Amino acid sequence: MEPDVIRKSFGIVLRRPANRSGNFRGRLVAVMLSVSTISMIPVRRVFLPLPVLALLALAGPTMAQGGKNTPPPQEEIAPPPAVIVPYDDKLARLAEVLGSVHYLRTLCKAAGGDEWRNGMQQLLDSETGGEQQRREKLTAAFNRGYRAFASVYTDCTPAAIVAEERYRNEGATLATEITSRFGN
Template structure:
């Protein structure tokens, strides 16, 4: 009597999206802006981290490797400014504005080119 081979579940392959490089950059920007806004704003805000969480939930719900990549990019952006700015300076304010503008441009480009 032949036994059937044990069934093996194969996890679905994670395929990078054609805009993953842009999402990684956007994640870095979100981390940077999150740090800088809270450094320079006496009333702490969590909107940028929440925006990152929404991005993760929508883009990587069943893709742990992509989720880890985007999370690492957010943390890298946060830490890159945390290592330079410990107090709010004029340069920090300018950097936050530039990063926020770059992020808005990137988000618009991603939506226009790859959105439904």
């Protein structure tokens, strides 16, 4: 070991600086060595970033608190409560039937396949207005009816034609029931 080197480890060398006469006296000075990471053993690679991680861990909570000039949180405006209409359940079932019939008519390439989707759009426009929650509920029912048959029927079969006819009849019954009981 060199006479001026006291300790050499982890890429840091402690040296005693030489005075003019060449004597090594005085305080120790830390000198960084350039160490390539290839020559380091894995343990050293773990210990070198530890001081940086410790500083980040200490600085994290103070940074999370924010400065003094942060504005106070504003009160969130809650959406208006959902309007409950006495025929919502029947309307949701009608939307589900419309979704099923739309899928089956499109699958069997029957005339007027899009008329069921358009009918659902008219139902949404007339019944929900600005009530977003009711609109989402009815749209979900339509999609549920569509997907229910999409998971079962991939081809137009006689059973699909019978199911479409039954669902059309159920939809007509629901529409008549809703309008006669709750209509103006």
